[in-house]
Amino acid sequence: xxxxxxxxxxxxxxxxxGTLPVLVFPLLFIGVFFFFPLISILREGLTDESGRFTVKQxxxxxxxxxxxxxxxxxxEQALLSTIASILLGLPGAYLLAxxxxxxxxxxxxxxTVPFVLPSIxxxxxxxxFFGNSGILNxxxxxxxxxxxxxxxxxxxxxxxxxxxxxxxxPICIRLVSAVWSRINPNIERAARSLGAKGFTLFRxxxxxxxxxxxxxxxxxxxxxxxxxxxxxxxxxxxxxFTTIEVEIxxxxxxSVDFNRASALALxxxxxxxxxxxxxxxLQHRVSFAEKVELRFEHxxxxxxxxxxxxxxxxxxxxxxxxxxxxxxxAAVHYSFLEKSSRASQFSYTLGxxxxxxxxxxxxxxxxxxGAVIKNSLFxxxxxxxxxxxxxxxxxxxTSRKKIPFGGFLESIAMLPLGISTIMLGLGYIRMNxxxxxxxxxxxxACAHTVIAYPFVIRSTSAVFRKISPSIIKAASSLGANRWKxxxxxxxxxIKSGIIAGATFAFAISIGEINATLMLYSPKLTxxxxxxxxxISSYNYFAACALGTVLMAICxxxxxxxxxxxxxxx
Amino acid sequence: MSLRLKEVTKQYPEFNMALSFFVEQGKLLTLLGxxxxxxxxxxxxxxxxxSPDSGDIRIGSKSIMARAPHExxxxxxxxxxxxxxxxxxxxxxxxxxxMHGWERKKIEQRVTELLELIRLSGYESRSVTNLSGGEQQxxxxxxxxxxxxxxxxxDEPLSALDAKLRKELRxxxxxxxxxxxxxxxxxxxxxxxxxxLSDSIAxxxxxxxxxxxxxxxxxxxxxxxxxxxxxxxxxxIHGRIVRAAGPGPAEPVFEVLTPEGKFxxxxxxxxxxxxxVTLVFRPEKCTIDQNGGSANSISGKITTYEYIGENMxxxxxxxxxGYTAKLSSTNDIRSFNRLGAxxxxxxxxxxxxxxxxxxxxxx
Numbered sequence: 017x018x019x020x021x022x023x024x025x026x027x028x029x030x031x032x033x034g035t036l037p038v039l040v041f042p043l044l045f046i047g048v049f050f051f052f053p054l055i056s057i058l059r060e061g062l063t064d065e066s067g068r069f070t071v072k073q074x075x076x077x078x079x080x081x082x083x084x085x086x087x088x089x090x091x092e093q094a095l096l097s098t099i100a101s102i103l104l105g106l107p108g109a110y111l112l113a114x115x116x117x118x119x120x121x122x123x124x125x126x127x128t129v130p131f132v133l134p135s136i137x138x139x140x141x142x143x144x145f146f147g148n149s150g151i152l153n154x155x156x157x158x159x160x161x162x163x164x165x166x167x168x169x170x171x172x173x174x175x176x177x178x179x180x181x182x183x184x185x186p187i188c189i190r191l192v193s194a195v196w197s198r199i200n201p202n203i204e205r206a207a208r209s210l211g212a213k214g215f216t217l218f219r220x221x222x223x224x225x226x227x228x229x230x231x232x233x234x235x236x237x238x239x240x241x242x243x244x245x246x247x248x249x250x251x252x253x254x255x256x257f258t259t260i261e262v263e264i265x266x267x268x269x270x271s272v273d274f275n276r277a278s279a280l281a282l283x284x285x286x287x288x289x290x291x292x293x294x295x296x297x298l299q300h301r302v303s304f305a306e307k308v309e310l311r312f313e314h315x316x317x318x319x320x321x322x323x324x325x326x327x328x329x330x331x332x333x334x335x336x337x338x339x340x341x342x343x344x345x346a347a348v349h350y351s352f353l354e355k356s357s358r359a360s361q362f363s364y365t366l367g368x369x370x371x372x373x374x375x376x377x378x379x380x381x382x383x384x385x386g387a388v389i390k391n392s393l394f395x396x397x398x399x400x401x402x403x404x405x406x407x408x409x410x411x412x413x414t415s416r417k418k419i420p421f422g423g424f425l426e427s428i429a430m431l432p433l434g435i436s437t438i439m440l441g442l443g444y445i446r447m448n449x450x451x452x453x454x455x456x457x458x459x460x461a462c463a464h465t466v467i468a469y470p471f472v473i474r475s476t477s478a479v480f481r482k483i484s485p486s487i488i489k490a491a492s493s494l495g496a497n498r499w500k501x502x503x504x505x506x507x508x509x510i511k512s513g514i515i516a517g518a519t520f521a522f523a524i525s526i527g528e529i530n531a532t533l534m535l536y537s538p539k540l541t542x543x544x545x546x547x548x549x550x551i552s553s554y555n556y557f558a559a560c561a562l563g564t565v566l567m568a569i570c571x572x573x574x575x576x577x578x579x580x581x582x583x584x585x
Numbered sequence: 586m587s588l589r590l591k592e593v594t595k596q597y598p599e600f601n602m603a604l605s606f607f608v609e610q611g612k613l614l615t616l617l618g619x620x621x622x623x624x625x626x627x628x629x630x631x632x633x634x635x636s637p638d639s640g641d642i643r644i645g646s647k648s649i650m651a652r653a654p655h656e657x658x659x660x661x662x663x664x665x666x667x668x669x670x671x672x673x674x675x676x677x678x679x680x681x682x683x684m685h686g687w688e689r690k691k692i693e694q695r696v697t698e699l700l701e702l703i704r705l706s707g708y709e710s711r712s713v714t715n716l717s718g719g720e721q722q723x724x725x726x727x728x729x730x731x732x733x734x735x736x737x738x739x740d741e742p743l744s745a746l747d748a749k750l751r752k753e754l755r756x757x758x759x760x761x762x763x764x765x766x767x768x769x770x771x772x773x774x775x776x777x778x779x780x781x782l783s784d785s786i787a788x789x790x791x792x793x794x795x796x797x798x799x800x801x802x803x804x805x806x807x808x809x810x811x812x813x814x815x816x817x818x819x820x821x822i823h824g825r826i827v828r829a830a831g832p833g834p835a836e837p838v839f840e841v842l843t844p845e846g847k848f849x850x851x852x853x854x855x856x857x858x859x860x861x862v863t864l865v866f867r868p869e870k871c872t873i874d875q876n877g878g879s880a881n882s883i884s885g886k887i888t889t890y891e892y893i894g895e896n897m898x899x900x901x902x903x904x905x906x907g908y909t910a911k912l913s914s915t916n917d918i919r920s921f922n923r924l925g926a927x928x929x930x931x932x933x934x935x936x937x938x939x940x941x942x943x944x945x946x947x948x
Contacts (some may be wrong), residue, residue, distance in 0.1 A: 275871045406720050486664070487669065490667040491680070492653070493660065494684055495732060496655055
């Protein structure tokens with residue numbers, strides 16, 4: 017008995033000593049590069065010049081009509097964008113959930129585009145397509161012989177909401193159709209047999225089941241729009257169309273008023289934490305429904321196309337398709353054009369791409385095009401290199417080992433998902449008082465890692481959970497020792513998760529603009545920043561060329577993740 | 586190789602396990618019991634996934650206690666099959682052979698041979714995730730058998746399959762086990778499966794073995810109320826022995842006084858006069874008729890009847906309790922499908938078992 021007790025104790029000790037080093041590295045990283053910057057902001061926002069605690073700065077934000085207006089505008093545009101995205105997305109969710117048709121998987125795949133497409137590409141496509149001298153206006157001008165561009169929507173509320181809708185309505189399609197397609201058709205039949213029909217049928221039998229999905233996707237879209245940065249920075253602008261994020265950026269980089277920036281950031285953090293909480297609560301209700309996994313037969317799409325609703329459905333599909341694809345295609349098309357200086361005629365050229373391979377550089381950016389791409393790739397690889405060990409270690413501990421406070425550790429580790437990236441950048445700048453890191457490559461790499469590693473946790477913990485304990489036991493009963501089991505069974509099984517995690521991390525790094533814009537030095541210009549600077553200096557052709565390169569990288573990434581069979585959301 | 590567990594113990598919050606049993610070379614022992622009784626834990630102790638607090642486990646004459654699971658060469662088939670999803674059928678079956686350092690040629694031969702044995706020839710390059718449940722189950726069996734283990738452990742291998750397939754596969758497992766002449770421990774909570782498959786059955790309850798014996802003995806000579814209650818249907822009456830003398834020394838005759846009347850019981854086991862006992866009898870050993878009599882019978886009213894084709898199960902209620910009888914003659918089935926009819930159940934003396942009275946519930 018005593019001997020058994022001792023052995024058990026020894027096993028326990030061995031287990032804890034085994035996890036400790038695995039635990040230390042990620043915790044240290046998250047501590048230094050996530051929590052420390054946040055604390056720096058907290059300190060900055062809550063102390064005065066002499067270092068004494070005060071809430072004066074925080075209170076001065078909400079008593080100042082200027083900031084109140086900014087906060088209100090942020091909420092307003094997010095709310096309108098969310099409503100527009102949901103309204104545009106719901107019919108798509110219905111079609112995707114209720115009907116079978118060829119190419120359904122492609123449509124499904126397209127709905128994941130917003131999750132991997134960098135915001136600066138959305139902005140670029142938007143300007144090229146909807147801009148005053150954009151393709152849509154050009155087309156309308158030629159078609160109707162107008163002298164003035166008929167659609168003037170750039171730099172307005174309309175532009176912001178339209179861009180956000182384009183960016184986010186696929187989220188609604190994706191999440192709601194996932195919930196909708198799981199609804200047991202027998203419930204609808206039961207309601208019918210009990211006398212429900214028409215709208216009553218929808219309201220009583222269907223809506224209650226998809227409502228959690230709608231609310232969850234609405235909450236997610238709201239958070240995205242609330243913290244949206246690049247779209248507002250380019251398409252909004254001016255004091256009238258400034259959101260909290262853009263104002264923090266302006267305060268930190270233009271006014272260099274870190275007290276105000278920090279105080280405003282604290283308010284934003286409070287808001288996002290509340291919204292995140294709501295979203296997580298709603299999501300739990302959705303995932304509850306997820307447990308019943310049934311597949312149902314669906315009618316073919318042609319059945320509705322032939323019905324009276326046919327034209328409406330076709331119109332909707334055309335609208336959706338053009339809204340997602342057209343701006344991107346427009347940007348790609350533009351990258352092959354140039355304008356000879358005298359006649360305002362376009363001609364085709366590969367010149368913008370050739371520039372990538374020369375040492376040429378634009379006035380708007382400090383380094384050559386080639387160096388910009390090299391910078392982006394470098395940060396992408398660094399982010400993969402850093403975020404893989406951090407994310408994999410955490411997901412291994414929380415999903416494979418039974419460690420105390422595992423759930424707590426996981427929620428702490430997922431916190432970066434809920435913190436705006438502008439705020440993270442601000443935190444790094446404030447950290448500068450202790451470590452000199454802004455303008456250094458590793459500041460950007462670490463910021464990207466903090467943003468990316470929660471996605472590594474997600475994709476790897478999904479595969480870690482798939483390995484049932486009996487698989488490990490089976491391997492050992494067949495003669496494999498611990499090392500061989502890991503090498504031959506566990507590693508091949510988690511490989512797909514690690515590759516997906518790495519690709520995610522890479523995609524996030526390569527498209528990131530918020531924190532990068534806060535931290536970069538001219539020599540470290542990345543693709544999104546170069547595109548932003550080129551748009552600002554009206555060099556749309558070069559912007560589109562770099563944008564096409566960025567899009568190509570993102571689609572490659574997207575393709576890899578899709579092939580790995582992972583859900584992107 | 587034979588398997589012996591000698592006073593193996595393991596403490597758990599719910600109960601303390603204490604096990605001793607022996608399986609002869611080439612025989613199949615079934616551990617039968619309700620879920621949570623420690624069956625799977627017993628398998629894991631043998632396979633080495635958990636280690637006991639004390640006791641010894643021997644294969645043949647050698648103790649395997651000091652060996653890690655991967656050094657024991659024991660084949661295990663898991664309830665969820667635990668096939669390696671990253672490997673195809675060939676890779677799964679060959680896994681153990683590779684771990685044991687077999688040559689490539691011999692591995693190929695062995696896999697082909699095993700696929701023949703489980704009747705899935707030609708499946709080598711299929712992905713295991715696309716196989717049906719029954720096919721996965723057979724691949725799991727082939728994988729466990731591949732390295733010629735000294736012992737085979739099967740943990741509820743059929744529980745995830747539907748009833749028809751279950752019946753098919755259990756005879757398949759039995760056929761293969763007898764063909765290979767492999768010492769096997771089989772875990773199930775399905776009594777029918779246990780009765781059909783086993784050379785011997787060990788009925789487990791709360792970490793202990795209640796009774797070990799041949800399927801016939803387990804069914805016909807239950808030694809404890811738990812076994813009588815768990816394996817098959819049984820009726821119980823509490824009683825006291827009033828006369829423990831009999832004419833024949835081989836099968837003594839007892840007279841037992843119960844609330845339902847006096848019973849004559851012919852039973853091999855010895856019981857002292859005056860001792861409290863429980864009379865146990867099977868529903869199918871009863872006969873039924875209308876007029877009330879006295880000896881070895883219970884009089885009551887029919888409260889339920891279930892017609893299930895070849896026979897009918899009748900529930901009879903008395904003042905003291907409820908009993909069931911299984912009727913198989915067409916005449917009986919026709920006459921007694923009436924609720925509320927007064928009937929008499931008769932139990933022949935040789936079909937009543939006497940078990941020590943136990944206040945612990947058997948259910």
